[in-house]
Amino acid sequence: MAYRNLAKNANRSIGPTAPRKRYLAEKGAQIQRQDSLVGDLSRHPLTEQSINRKLQSYESEVKGRFERIVPLLKKVSALQHDQDFISSAQQFSRSELGFDLPTDVLEKAWVSPLDMRALFAWCVFQAYQQASDNFFKSDPLNGEKESNEAREFESFLNDCGFHLLDITPCADGRLAHSIAYVLRIPFSAVRRRSHAGALFDIEQTVNRWVKTEHHRYRESIPNSAHLDTRYLKVVTYHFSSVDPHHQGCAAHGSDDSLAASEGYQRLLDFREAIENSFCCGASVDLLLIGVDTDTDAIRVHIPSPDGTMSLDKWVSALDLYKETISMTKEEASQTILNRIKSGSDVTPDLGMADFIARLISNNISQIDYVRELHSGPYPDAGHAEKFIGVGIGFKEIHLRNLTYFTHLDTVEEGAADLDVGVKIFKGLNVSRDLPVPVVIRFDYSGSVPGARDRAIADCRRVDDAISVRYRDLVDDGLLHTLLTIRDRDQRSPAEAVGSSLNPSTKEVH
Template identity: 45%
Template sequence: MDTRKRREHLHQAAHAAPVGMAMRPRPAAATAVMPSWPQRLSFCAPGMQADSKGDCVSTLCASHAHPLVDQARNALLADYERRVQARFDDIVPTLKQIAALQHDTDFETRAQQIARDRLGFELPAVVLADAWVTTLDMRRLYGTSVLRTFLELAREAYTQPYNGAEAEAMTRFFIECGFHEVDVSACADGRLKGLLQYILRLPQQAVPRHKSYAGTLFDVELNVKQWAETELHRFREGVPTLPDAGTRYLKIAVYHFSSSDPLHEGCAAHGSDDRRAGQAALDRLEAFGTAIENGFCCGASVATLLIGVDTDNDAIRVHVPDAQGGMSLDCHVDNMALYQATVGKAESEALWRLGAIVEEAARRHGRSAPESGMRRLIERLLMNNLSQIEYVCTNHRGRYADIGHAERFISIGDGFDKVHLRNLAYIGHMHTVEEGAADLDVGIKIFSRLNVARGLPVPVAIHYRYDSQVPGGKERAEARCRRVKAAIEARYPVLMRDGLLVCGMTVQAKQPGSDLEIVADNDIDAHGH
């Protein structure tokens, strides 16, 4: 159930009459003075309690700061979240103001001025010019405004100075732990869009391979190919380590669950079943490892790690590998429990507890402890995530208000590396619609509840990257954008007919600092996918 429907359901349930009894109308005065949920003390959701101001706060949060939390980074991330959310929240009020002016004689001029002042860009001129003939196409204006807002945010992010020192330090740490490459595959759910920047606190430049798939069902064959490319660089160029360095390729799979509503707000691809979601991700990791061992000689192997994320509060659950790298769904470290056990302690005691938790988890389940490098990595991920747990406590009272889906648009293709924020976009990595049909259908289903049910269109951002050193790379990327756009429109003809599907296309060179380039919507190949 998505967040908007949940609120409507709670509102209706609160005023439903008991079975067998008629429902009397409520006095008007009571409506005026009765605070709405969740401000009323008796209406705090399970797992929440009222503080001194009457606000509902998670019972898992502490009243004082955790000794291992990075408060400065939390402040920066909170400011970024507020600014990004405000940009999107301005769209509907701005369009409502413009809609009220559509019959004025100077409508086009005034509308563009309002859009520039409030949104930072102009609206499609052809839509405004046609308003005097037909009703103003608000669906198209909304869809293009969402996509243009994100485009401007992405451009701003790409112009920010590159913090190479942080990424290089993390890359060195990975190598010290025994991993020359870290590859992360997460579920396509928009609640994991902030996985690297917020939940795990990893510099994205240190994790160049990170893609999302519905249900964390990543493409094993594609990952084998990527592993081979990485190993080829090591043997030919000695990058990032020499072949005899004794390091390995690390594959991390990330699934998700909901602690407050596990039967409805977990992973939709697995029927909101936590164990099914975790087992499916674990099966893919094991298949990937087996494929490498069976397909390549000389003891080729990879390391794997399974992580679960509670999307209600961003706390992670790290499944601890044994000495041979095997994992179990039951043997894991619950970082929320670690947070609660250490929040009131001195820094030295909290660090000691953090250093012992991994081996304790293995011993409790009768398993051998992981190798030292893997243990160090898990401890770093746990410590990083402690900051995110406190971030949610400080800025969201310990649990997000939108525990369900509340994405702004669907991102198709290679995705945008620089913009990371929870519930910003549903992600589908694909080169053709056929190969990503399942992921795309899940996204459309989500937005049918979020947007279409309210008369709003589904915004789809199609983005592909190309190598500027390869002749014709840009042209092929643009052609792929057009083919995918045509295939999406052909797959959902009813949405297209009703103006409920708005697609935007961009390409970008892979080289650092490259600008986002808008692809003109012309010469669309309606047959190729």
């Protein structure tokens, strides 16, 4: 049922019509008038400006690579009958995008019109690979396991009473930056697996819990099993303050309370699964967070020590931002902690209160990030993703509206999610005669014999299933795939092992 809403709502989110554009403009202006934060350039004392600058430079660098593709291809298209077309096109591409265009496509320009769809898909795939290479080689977000940031956060998490943090955001591209930007958590210190509507798979999560506890017993990683710490499962649902009835979570028909209640129910079911399946008082801690996709401000449903939360009460980071902006850093931190401890119907555990306070303080930096960068809410309220990511992995994706995720093992099980992604891209790309770029990805563990080959086979199996399911698009050159794998035991980037752009060899040059 949720998926019907998902499909129905996906349509609404694409390519705003003139009346909707007008509505959004009016609504935006109204919000600007009402909200004294917008236009007021004073910054919150808790905002980490140097980190904001770093995050901004990373975002503009990566997104810039994708945004330069269409202007470059327009230039290349205009040159196609020139005498020195191939060398000029390559020169432009190298200087503006940093890579060559596929020569076999360019060489056909004298006899038939340039295959702009293939060139576009090639450029998107190259831009993705550049971003992946850079991410694993230079750790631009300081989130790798060995980084000081990750170590410090893991120790803080432990002090709060948690040995593993497992977060499920919605698969919507507007939540893809939840970890590194919205919550400011080093990515290696958290397990992230996105799902449509933030409705995570209970069995898979139970398996993950078992694996975590097993490591504690066998290796004392991340800590010894006799220590009284918990596995913390977090769901982040989302909503839109600018256009609540159209730009909320598509999986829940843009209904905030439904998104929150279904996320909460999934959390309770997960805990029940653990408690019923394992003895000795086995249990987990739960947390429910809402994200406003227009401002990135979070609201946290404070849990009581037994995990009970109120769905219609929360602590709002934006309210706390306004309340504490004139205070000193210390006063602001103390006020935030006090509100968490006593501002709701329930009193959380001290460790949980400290953890939430940290998330809210971190989120205050993100509120300023969005506000200063866009002089108000995000201008792209709806979908604006650059490619669909299908499979298991994508540890390197941490930017808003870059990727629509479909986490799946088989196309059959992820068909509903994938259909929604393709529908979104029909609006974003196919309507402009551009193809849907799909990056297939399967991570594997290099320490397991044969795992690499199985990951490649998984890529091909999913690629074949996509070709069958979206035959019309594929036949028209309107859906292209890049097949990638990655050894999760290494810091190496994703490795391309095939592409629809080069079907004969299944290799990408």
